[in-house]
Amino acid sequence: MIYEKHYVWSILLRLYHWSLVSSIVALAITGFYINSPWTLTTLEGTGLYPMLTMRNIHGLAAYLFTAAILARLFLLLFGNRHERILDLLPVTPRNIRNMSTTLCSYSYLHDCHDEERLGHNVMAGIIYVLTIIVALFQMASGFYLRLPESVFWQKWGVTLFGTQQHARFEHHLLMWYFIIFAFIHIYLVIWNDLKHPDGITSSIFTGNKFRPRSIK
Amino acid sequence: MIDTAQSTDLDLQVDRRGFLKGCTMIAAALGISEAMIPKLVEAATSAQRPPVIWLHFQECTGCTESLLRASHPDIGRLILEIISLDYHETVMAAAGHQAEKSLHDTLDKYAGKFLCVVEGAIPTKDKGIYCKIAGRTAVDILAEVAPKAAAIIAIGSCASYGGIQAAAPNPTGAKGVKDLVSGTPVINIPGCPPNPISFLGTVLHYLTFNRLPVTDNLGRPLFAYGRKIHDHCERRAHFDEGRFAEQFGDFGHRNGYCLYKVGCKGPGTFSNCPSARFNDVDVWPVSAGHGCVGCTEPNFWDTMTPFYERLPNVQIPGTGGITDVDSAGKKILGFAAAAVGVHAAIGIGKKIIKGCDCKDDKKGGTNS
Numbered sequence: 001m002i003y004e005k006h007y008v009w010s011i012l013l014r015l016y017h018w019s020l021v022s023s024i025v026a027l028a029i030t031g032f033y034i035n036s037p038w039t040l041t042t043l044e045g046t047g048l049y050p051m052l053t054m055r056n057i058h059g060l061a062a063y064l065f066t067a068a069i070l071a072r073l074f075l076l077l078f079g080n081r082h083e084r085i086l087d088l089l090p091v092t093p094r095n096i097r098n099m100s101t102t103l104c105s106y107s108y109l110h111d112c113h114d115e116e117r118l119g120h121n122v123m124a125g126i127i128y129v130l131t132i133i134v135a136l137f138q139m140a141s142g143f144y145l146r147l148p149e150s151v152f153w154q155k156w157g158v159t160l161f162g163t164q165q166h167a168r169f170e171h172h173l174l175m176w177y178f179i180i181f182a183f184i185h186i187y188l189v190i191w192n193d194l195k196h197p198d199g200i201t202s203s204i205f206t207g208n209k210f211r212p213r214s215i216k
Numbered sequence: 217m218i219d220t221a222q223s224t225d226l227d228l229q230v231d232r233r234g235f236l237k238g239c240t241m242i243a244a245a246l247g248i249s250e251a252m253i254p255k256l257v258e259a260a261t262s263a264q265r266p267p268v269i270w271l272h273f274q275e276c277t278g279c280t281e282s283l284l285r286a287s288h289p290d291i292g293r294l295i296l297e298i299i300s301l302d303y304h305e306t307v308m309a310a311a312g313h314q315a316e317k318s319l320h321d322t323l324d325k326y327a328g329k330f331l332c333v334v335e336g337a338i339p340t341k342d343k344g345i346y347c348k349i350a351g352r353t354a355v356d357i358l359a360e361v362a363p364k365a366a367a368i369i370a371i372g373s374c375a376s377y378g379g380i381q382a383a384a385p386n387p388t389g390a391k392g393v394k395d396l397v398s399g400t401p402v403i404n405i406p407g408c409p410p411n412p413i414s415f416l417g418t419v420l421h422y423l424t425f426n427r428l429p430v431t432d433n434l435g436r437p438l439f440a441y442g443r444k445i446h447d448h449c450e451r452r453a454h455f456d457e458g459r460f461a462e463q464f465g466d467f468g469h470r471n472g473y474c475l476y477k478v479g480c481k482g483p484g485t486f487s488n489c490p491s492a493r494f495n496d497v498d499v500w501p502v503s504a505g506h507g508c509v510g511c512t513e514p515n516f517w518d519t520m521t522p523f524y525e526r527l528p529n530v531q532i533p534g535t536g537g538i539t540d541v542d543s544a545g546k547k548i549l550g551f552a553a554a555a556v557g558v559h560a561a562i563g564i565g566k567k568i569i570k571g572c573d574c575k576d577d578k579k580g581g582t583n584s
Contacts, residue, residue: 035527035542036477039458040459040460042459047457051456051458052456106559148447148486149442149443154433163515163519164483164485165481165485165510165513165520168527169528169541172527175545176545176549183552184552
């Protein structure tokens with residue numbers, strides 16, 4: 001079968017993806033440190049400031065994370081047809097069909113694959129939209145914790161999360177969502193790449209996906 | 217006041233100099249200009265002492281106890297010279313019917329002019345029968361007094377947010393004043409107990425400017441609750457530098473390191489404890505080696521516990537088991553890993569049984 005190359009993921013989407021990956025890694029590591037610092041400095045006057053450094057990295061990574069999420073929100077509305085929100089959710093007959101195909105395929109009931117589709121499958125699309133929503137809450141709780149004296153964040157923080165301690169608790173819980181999401185995400189990407197020769201893994205580096213030339 | 221440090225507890229013989237010092241301290245706590253101090257003194261010594269009704273509901277009298285130890289100004293000067301405390305069950309001379317008469321006289325005579333201070337939560341369940349004074353429920357008493365007050369000061373975490381009575385499962389349906397009163401301005405002075413300086417500062421602010429101080433979103437005056445304890449803590453340098461007490465009594469604890477890892481809730485608590493301190497001897501929990509328990513925050517009995525852990529625990533749905541956030545997260549991750557393993561194993565098993573299951577693979581050689 002002859003396969004054809006199609007440009008699917010824009011540069012902004014790929015930048016978003018890798019910004020999100022690197023920021024989540026940095027945020028989770030520094031976040032674990034901030035929650036329960038595993039080093040113990042007993043030398044005084046050394047000026048190592050491990051906690052301060054970790055919090056600074058956490059803050060920097062948080063702004064990268066925020067920028068990435070804002071870019072994805074922009075693409076959900078104004079991206080190419082594979083990146084827009086209507087392609088991600090089961091809201092069109094084509095997407096609803098794809099959802100049952102994907103469910104079928106993921107549960108090994110059928111070998112069928114939606115070869116025509118270049119963008120995300122709809123199961124993934126739903127989870128990605130959910131992830132963006134979770135990320136918005138993570139950002140709001142993060143800013144509330146970071147800027148406790150800001151009138152704006154105090155108002156929203158108290159409304160959405162309650163006290164600082166509530167927000168910290170929820171911020172920590174939501175971190176686990178991202179860890180578990182990343183784990184399942186990587187598994188499913190490898191699984192899909194093993195099953196279907198559309199080049200799903202390389203597409204997030206190059207932006208290109210492949211499908212048989214017979215499909216127009 | 218420093219002057220009274222060596223004298224007996226309830227020393228009413230505060231001289232003018234000591235009194236002015238007290239007013240200056242309050243002005244500093246309020247964060248107002250020193251040019252305002254004469255006004256503050258004037259308001260505090262004015263002949264027209266505003267009547268105050270102090271209501272006790274579900275409480276331990278700890279807030280009053282804390283106020284009795286105030287010395288800037290001391291309780292004697294507060295009652296005899298600054299305000300006219302017409303009704304306060306703990307310190308009033310009258311009792312029984314006389315006390316109730318005093319309450320109603322003030323209500324009639326000074327309607328719309330008196331300050332109401334509420335100490336303790338108000339139980340609302342079962343028509344409020346869990347707290348009764350002179351045969352009437354707390355809900356009824358508050359409903360009678362609150363609309364007639366010029367302003368209400370909720371002293372302590374119970375009056376502010378329900379406190380320990382409102383901790384889960386809140387058997388008496390206890391609530392804070394703000395949840396029950398509308399129409400009358402309410403200000404919260406939470407804490408278990410609150411620092412008297414925050415309460416007296418609010419009273420003097422009201423007397424001087426005729427309005428309550430600016431508050432945050434939880435109804436607390438910003439002059440006292442505008443900053444997190446963590447951001448003003450004397451042990452903050454140890455936090456930034458990564459020097460922690462790992463457990464009570466260890467090397468770090470004995471050397472005054474940060475109490476973060478033994479559960480200090482300073483990073484989530486707004487209060488002036490590190491700067492105002494308590495009892496005129498410059499102490500507060502963290503200076504004495506115990507972490508902050510977050511007593512000025514709403515529902516702190518539920519959200520700040522366990523007191524010696526960083527974060528609240530997670531209840532595992534369906535099992536009734538309780539665990540900390542990270543072990544819950546690890547369990548879910550483990551479950552996801554197991555699910556992924558099973559999923560992959562089914563795929564491999566199916567491939568072994570059926571041979572190659574993918575039509576693309578058969579033609580894989582022709583892929584371009």
